Amino acid sequence: MGRTEHREFKDKLYEQFARVGKALASPKRLEILDLLVQGERHVEAVARETAIPMGSASQHLRVLRDAGMVESRREGLYVYYRLAGEDVHGAWRVVRSLGERRLAEVDRVVEAYLKDRDALEAVCAERLMELLKENEVVVLDVRPEEEYRAGHLPGARSIPVDALEAALQTLPRDKEIVAYCRGPYCVFSDEAVRLLKENGYRASRLVEGYPEWRAAGFPTEE
Structure with missing residues (x-):
């Protein structure tokens, strides 16, 4: 692999990893992941639990799905979403733990x-x-x-x-x-x-x- 190919490889590789970061870079999407850890939900339930319009809930869920973090299925008129795997829950726990250790604001909000x-x-x-x-x-x-x-x-x-x-x-x-x-x-x-x-x-x-x-x-x- 030449230097040009090596640079192109790195750029494309980290671009894909950044999709995961983008999916996690939203308070509402983190809340949705935390909700789906409890079990499968249809879009209307996600919107109700997170206090956002259904259109916004659908958009957030699409971002998470495109990043491979949730999966969906249709049953009748409803589309249900669930975590794509236990490793997604693990990723959310890592983000939460990092925030707890590194951000003093977390402690202030909790207090x-x-x-x-x-x-x-x-x-x-x-x-x-x-x-x-x-x-x-x-x-x-x-x-x-x-x-x-x-x-x-x-x-x-x-x-x-x-x-x-x-x-x-x-x-x-x-x-x-x-x-x-x-x-x-x-x-x-x-x-x-x-x-x-x-x-x-x-x-x-x-x-x-x-x-x-x-x-x-x-x-x-x-």
Whole structure:
């Protein structure tokens, strides 16, 4: 390979890698990836969950699809999107982790909006696994039910956070209750733990969400 060909090779190669960078260079597209980690969604659901017009959601999903990060299928009138592979979730975790380590603004945003989280008891995945083996805990999946169906922690009960108050009487008072949701920045489990404590239950939240639990190799159920 001559120098001219070598330069052309490098230019074309990095141009393709840049497509991945372009796909990730949007707050909404990162949010969409974080949503699709939980399970497959049709375009209308993506638009609703991310609070953007359906046309914008479709455009963002096309960019992600063109970069090979999501796949689509049609069912009737709906087009459904899902992550193209677990490595896409890994790429999002790397971006998130890099931001957490390198950007002080991340800490400031978290402190501003989740400032009372420190008052809530939390358990890590390793500790929760021990409690599950000892049968000393009730685990609540407080995500939407369709996300629970796509995958959940072993033995977890599905009680979406909006339905938790009505279901309180079905929960035992003699066991610790651990609530989990979508990930470290999801507030569903925070809301659930506050409600449980206000009603006299021993409750804590899982520091990680279901995707992190699964990625770490802990057992799951569908």
